[in-house]
Amino acid sequence: MDHFFRRKRIPAFLKPLLSLSLIFASFLMIQKLKLSEKDAVGVKHVRDPAWCGSECFSFKKTAMTSSGTSDSPVPVKDLETQQVPNVTRASWDAQVLNCSADASVRTQDWFRRLDQRFHQFVLHRHCRYFPMLINHPEKCADGNVHLLVVVKSVIEQHDRREAVRKTWGKEQTVNGKKIKTLFLLGSPNTGKDAKNLQKLIEYEDQIFGDILQWDFMDTFFNLTLKEVNFLKWFYIYCPNVQFIFKGDDDVFVNTHNLLELIDFKVEQRKAARLFMGDTISKAIPIRNRQSKYYIPKELYDKPYPPYVGGGGFLMSAYLARRLFVTSEGVELYPIDDVFLGMCLQRIHLSPEMHPGFRTFGITRRRASTMNTEPCFYKNLIVVHKLSAQELLRMWSVVHSQDLICAQKTSI
Ligand SMILES: *[C@@H]1O[C@H](CO)[C@@H](O)[C@H](O)[C@H]1NC(C)=O
Ligand SMILES: *[C@@H]1O[C@H](CO)[C@@H](O)[C@H](O)[C@H]1NC(C)=O
Numbered sequence: 001m002d003h004f005f006r007r008k009r010i011p012a013f014l015k016p017l018l019s020l021s022l023i024f025a026s027f028l029m030i031q032k033l034k035l036s037e038k039d040a041v042g043v044k045h046v047r048d049p050a051w052c053g054s055e056c057f058s059f060k061k062t063a064m065t066s067s068g069t070s071d072s073p074v075p076v077k078d079l080e081t082q083q084v085p086n087v088t089r090a091s092w093d094a095q096v097l098n099c100s101a102d103a104s105v106r107t108q109d110w111f112r113r114l115d116q117r118f119h120q121f122v123l124h125r126h127c128r129y130f131p132m133l134i135n136h137p138e139k140c141a142d143g144n145v146h147l148l149v150v151v152k153s154v155i156e157q158h159d160r161r162e163a164v165r166k167t168w169g170k171e172q173t174v175n176g177k178k179i180k181t182l183f184l185l186g187s188p189n190t191g192k193d194a195k196n197l198q199k200l201i202e203y204e205d206q207i208f209g210d211i212l213q214w215d216f217m218d219t220f221f222n223l224t225l226k227e228v229n230f231l232k233w234f235y236i237y238c239p240n241v242q243f244i245f246k247g248d249d250d251v252f253v254n255t256h257n258l259l260e261l262i263d264f265k266v267e268q269r270k271a272a273r274l275f276m277g278d279t280i281s282k283a284i285p286i287r288n289r290q291s292k293y294y295i296p297k298e299l300y301d302k303p304y305p306p307y308v309g310g311g312g313f314l315m316s317a318y319l320a321r322r323l324f325v326t327s328e329g330v331e332l333y334p335i336d337d338v339f340l341g342m343c344l345q346r347i348h349l350s351p352e353m354h355p356g357f358r359t360f361g362i363t364r365r366r367a368s369t370m371n372t373e374p375c376f377y378k379n380l381i382v383v384h385k386l387s388a389q390e391l392l393r394m395w396s397v398v399h400s401q402d403l404i405c406a407q408k409t410s411i
């Protein structure tokens with residue numbers, strides 16, 4: 001998320017140079033990827049006794065006493081998750097970009113008082129679905145997909161996507177469960193580089209086939225558009241997916257622990273209403289104008305409903321479908337995590353807190369030893385926030401045979 005903040009103005013004369021070097025760098029990157037795909041680090045499927053949240057621990061005990069059923073998970077088919085709406089084979093129906101500003105709000109008093117930076121948002125708030133520039137209708141069509149990994153990214157962050165593909169976002173089948181991955185992108189901001197960036201992303205997609213791109217500007221306040229457009233896309237194209245992990249491109253995810261957590265929920269028959277992450281239950285809008293999350297009173301003047309940090313959370317596909325239907329009746333809100341919280345509230349569901357999701361907090365102190373301690377990562381599910389290099393390094397250390405951690409029974 002933070003990259004929207006760091007963008008600095010680049011002198012005009014440097015721009016052509018910059019886009020050239022960007023193309024060159026990406027070309028090198030793609031060649032390198034082609035070569036290294038074979039020896040990329042993968043998830044090891046060993047049952048690892050070191051991982052446990054308090055819940056997971058009780059699961060371990062039952063799994064051990066129930067004559068080795070832990071390796072043959074209960075088919076999720078038997079559960080409520082099967083209440084899939086009978087969607088006839090539809091396709092993306094937003095074909096033209098006709099989102100014009102809503103001039104009527106300009107005349108309103110509150111709009112004039114509203115902080116300038118929210119004007120664009122309010123003027124285009126009614127525009128919800130956008131045409132797709134890159135689509136993959138076939139992504140979920142390949143039999144039953146156990147887990148769809150969905151990553152919010154922006155075109156410029158190709159090194160992060162590269163790292164995610166090699167680590168927690170790797171498409172694979174683990175114990176017969178299929179994992180698929182998608183990156184969600186908007187369109188490049190207008191400027192000299194826009195055309196080149198678009199070419200690059202199309203090229204990247206030709207190689208990896210894992211990009212969904214919509215024709216809206218990839219700005220911080222447009223992240224909610226990514227949310228609603230994805231939910232609609234998912235509703236149309238993914239009737240046979242069981243679970244969704246949704247996260248940022250700068251987090252570390254312990255895939256093994258994530259899958260184990262899902263198994264646990266399935267075993268407990270609580271999988272259908274699964275919505276889990278780093279939950280914040282009593283937040284109020286931030287009124288500090290310096291904050292990236294600043295919300296003026298004119299826009300929203302109530303406490304927030306419980307919501308999960310968008311850095312990484314887990315939900316059942318069943319809930320994602322219900323959320324899509326519900327979201328259509330909820331006015332867009334500039335902070336995407338909070339928007340989803342508003343939708344959850346409408347279906348009377350509080351997101352569940354899990355201490356393994358660390359999407360806030362920890363990294364405030366960059367020098368904290370926790371941030372560099374592999375055993376810490378081994379015992380968690382999501383950790384925020386790492387550069388592409390840090391992610392690759394931590395992934396290989398956490399998955400190395402040599403890493404020995406003390407057994408933990410709780411976090
Ligand atoms: C779902 O829709 C298809 C096509 O319209 C129809 O043939 C089928 O019977 C429907 N299934 C259910 C369970 O309603
Ligand atoms: C865009 O066009 C479609 C079809 O003409 C229309 O239904 C929709 O309301 C329009 N959207 C906006 C935001 O004007």
Ligand SMILES: *[C@@H]1O[C@H](CO)[C@@H](O)[C@H](O)[C@H]1NC(C)=O
Pocket residue numbers: 099120121124215216217218219220221222
């Ligand atoms: C969101 O994207 C649309 C379409 O590109 C654009 O018109 C609008 O200004 C953007 N909104 C914000 C708040 O950036």
